[in-house]
Amino acid sequence: MKAYCFRVAAGRGTPIDLADALAAGPDMVWVHLPQIDDETKEWLRDRAQLDGYVVDALTATETRPRCEKIDQGAFLNLRGRSKEELDNSDLLASVRIWAQKGRVISVTRKPMIAVSTVKAEVAAGHVADPGDLITAFAAAITTDLDPDVADLGDQLDDCEEQLDASRVFELRRTVSKVRIAAIAYRRFLTPQRAALEKLAALPGDWLGDDDRLHIAAAADRAARMAEELESIRERSALMHETLSDLRAEQLDTRSLVISIAALVFLPLTFLTGLYGMNVANLPYAQEPWAFDAIAGACALIAAGVVIWFVRQHWFSK
Incomplete structure (x- = not known):
């Protein structure tokens, strides 16, 4: 089974074999499974000995951003951009994270851009505990999405500047694409903000005060992007009506x-x-x-x- 495993110790992340990832110790271990198949489910259930509810959550087909406290850990689902082109109705890939003191297991069905950023952060020694790792995921996702959201607004600005009856069909296609993307992004960013806010408020000693502050900041950033996407959606609707009137x-x-x-x-x-x-x-x-x-x-x-x-x-x- 393909997996990426790191042990964080002495201020740096060291790659390790999957067989050594479950060994008990004071250091934090991060296991990332980049695909979901029967072997992945079996490893999570039999080797990692996770609860059946957690295994189902980590391997579910349809997911939305959410956060749940389970015993001494937490399950978190986040959405971010993928390296692959996805369906228009589901433009963001998901990363499912199970975190507890000393161990984090993440699972993705589609390759996510943020995973590469987080791996680099871990290897560089910028991650010391599960809270840091989740913060790195949240920050990488929002940082990657921010320029994309800004680009949607810029495309709409260009359409408004080029508003002309002779370009109605071309502009309507662009506005429709922007509106579809804004709706698809906002569909996940709004619950993602709520999930991060809930995580920041969860009790537990595996989340430090600085981690909670960083997670709350990522939630605020997701909220700002959701508001921007709502504005883009409304502007797109008005632009579509204007183009229909011109036509x-x-x-x-x-x-x-x-x-x-x-x-x-x-x-x-x-x-x-x-x-x-x-x-x-x-x-x-x-x-x-x-x-x-x-x-x-x-x-x-x-x-x-x-x-x-x-x-x-x-x-x-």
């Missing part, structure tokens, strides 16, 4: 032009159709000047209709 106005203008053209040619069609009938005794049909007279009459009628439209201000409506 409707464009269609109205084109319909007006077609209506004017039809009204101009309506009397001309009647006149030419009348003299195009294959019947006898049409007035002046045999006169040599009849064609010129009908053509002149058509021109005068068309000019008269156009002048009437101009005086009625149809072209400015």
